Amino acid sequence: MKTTFLYAQLEVHDAAAEIWLNDVPLLRIDDRTLRAPIENVALDAWVIPSDNVFELVFEPGPTPSVARSQTRRELLPKTAGALARIIQFEIGASGEAADGLVLAALSYPPQDTALPEVEVQLPISARTTVNLGPGSGRFRFQDAPLLADVNALRPEIDAVLEAMENAYRSGDVDALAALYEINQIEVMRAFPAFDQALMRTRLAANVGHYAKGPEPVRRDPALRDERLVAYGRLVECVDRDFEASFKLNDPDGRGTASAPTFLGRDEHGRLRVFR
Helix, strand or coil: CCCEEEEEEEEEECCEEEEEECCEEEEEEECCCCCCCEEEEECCCCCCCCEEEEEEEECCCCCHHHCCCCCEEECCCCCCEEEEEEEEEECCCCCCHHHCEEEEEEEECCCCCCCCCCCEEECEEEEEEEECCCECECCHHHHCCCCCCHHHHHHHHHHHHHHHHHHHHHCCHHHHHHHCHHHHHHHHHHCCCCCHHHHHHHHHHHHHHHCCCCCCEECCHHHECCEEECCCCEEEEEECCCCECCEEECCCCCCEEECCEEEEECCCCCEEECC
């Protein structure tokens, strides 16, 4: 039985930063907004066997598609900084770093280094390679075909997202389960406590909850800013504000819930939901 889980933890002050694992962006914080300055994200469904590339992107570009490529020079606030860690926790741990085992850490400015008092070129990337053991075996996205230019993919991306929207609007659990099939199989491998019956129950509850509202889905194609990730094997469905393109409107008035979505091609060449 699995007794430990891996999380990435990001802590940011007076800045914005992203955590990437194996060329996949998993968490972004800009603590100049109302977002909490420290968050955790589960890693087990993204960890590949043996060596994993862990990256901290400090002060990324203004939109997802240029987050690591569009450069600028700025004088940073004296209090600006970010710390990214991979932490192994026992089941039931609090999620605080002190209660886990830190397996990798990246920071800007680097530990025991003062922040420069001159303009620096941004974004700044720090990365390391960390062996995280066998993980849950080889995931399908590792062998997915390389994708073409994002613009060429957009009709196929729209078709997948529209099928997801229609399933939520109609309350069709079977259709949504088919769309999420690859994701669900691999999540069950990464988290053995999630068996097929539990996954089905959770999905049905989720669909039923959002279907209670007049419009369960919110997506604005005018805001789209997809980017190729996972070394070109997946496309992240994301908007210019770094929020997931696919969002669900809470029928009880609690705002919207982002649903991060990563698409890739299956062995038949079809664009599918991998995560």
